[in-house]
Amino acid sequence: GLGIRFDCVGCFSYGNALVTQNRISHYFDLPNKIPRQAEALCSDKSFLRDQLRKKGLSVLQELSLSELLSGKQLPREKTYIIKPKCGGSSRGISKVSAERIQDLVQNGKIHHEVIIQEFAAGTEYRVSALIQNSAIKFLGLMRKENLDGTFLTGRLQPVYDYPEWASGMVTKIVSAFHLDDAIMKIDLIKTSNAIEILEIDFGIAGDYFETYICPLCYGIDFIELYLDFILGMAVNPLPKEPLYHCFDYIYNLTEKTCSVNYNRISTFFEEYLGGARIVEIKQDGEPASFPSSNMDAVCGILHNRTDISNHRINKAVGELLADGACQE
Structure with missing residues (x-):
């Protein structure tokens, strides 16, 4: 044998990975540890909103069920988001009118485990940042587009010449x-x-960021940066020319459950997009149904046809699935 004795085996389970990693970082006094009270910012969305407002980083209105039960009236012209207090992968999020919320409250359809938050209309972005000695060592800005009519992630498109507001916002968070x-x-x-x-x-962005998006869309080996970071070594990103400029999630938007056939899907992307790097999420032959969260995607693709919308690509794939790329 290898002569190795295992004292402990840990599991970074979904939903608790960030807390697990931070507890380990504190135990071994690793450089990537964050203040323990900051852990709750990741897992408790109500606590996050409260802290952002107190530190002048948010003005979004958020309501509790107790406020609504006490008779608080909502402005009729506003729209709101209902989402789980603790959740992920865009599961269980819905957009509703103020009038509809009042109806749901009166009929007992809203519980204490959800957040009622004012809807903000604008352009959505995802920022990935690595901070060392309170300085920004890496900043990746991506424009985020949702699948039409949902809150599921459809497209992540890097913005290479990131504007000053992006670094300014990260600096404010670091200071706050x-x-x-x-x-x-x-x-x-x-x-x-x-x-x-x-x-x-507080962690790597997910959505295949460190394994596919960062090395192929930014030309940076983020895993090497992360290893240098947690070992306390100076982080020095050396970007190469990116191979792709877009990451799309592909879903089965048909009404039937199908089994995935990557041979036909790969051939289709070669013809439709002039080539794409496929990130297999479901296995070949695995059933794929209409999605309820990001985790239900068939696959991800990296490509350079940013002129073709995520909606058009998913619609075209839907036609392919209906034509037999997936069999019932």
Whole structure:
């Protein structure tokens, strides 16, 4: 044998990975540890919104069920988002009118485990940032487009000449939460007159960022950056020319459950997009149904046809699936 003795085996389970990693980082005093109280910013969306408002980083209205039950009236002209207090992968999020919320409350259809938040209209972005010694060492800005009519991620498109507001916003977060070293994923909406932070996670961005998006769309080996970071070594990104400029999620939007056939899907993308790098999410032959979260995607693709919308690509794939790329 290898002569190795295992004292402990840990699991970074979905929903608890960030907390697990931070507890380990504190135990071994690793450079990537964040203040323990900041852990709740990732898992409790109500606490996050409260902290953002207190630190002058958000003006979004958020309501509790108790406020509505006590008779608080909502402005009829506003629209709201209902989402789980603790959740992920865009599951269980809906957009509703103020009048509809009042009806749901009166009929007991809203519970304490959800958040009722004012809807902000604008352009959605995802920011991936690596902070070392309170300085921005890496900043990746991506425009985020949702699948039509949903809150599911459809497209992530890198913005290479990122505007000053992006670095300014990250600097404000670093200062507000007294961060020395951190890796952050920030989802935000830029409206006509404000930047509204939707979520902050202290960790790698997910959505295949470190394995596919960063090396292929930014030309940077983020895993090597991360290893240098957690070992306390100086982080020095050396970008290469990106191979792709867009990442799309592909879903089965047909009404039937199908089994995935990557041979036909790959041939289709070669003809339709002039080639694409496929990130297999479901396995070949695995059933794929209409999605309820990002985790239900058939696959992801990296390509350079940013002139073709995510909606058009998903619609074309739907026609392919209906034509037999997936069999019932």
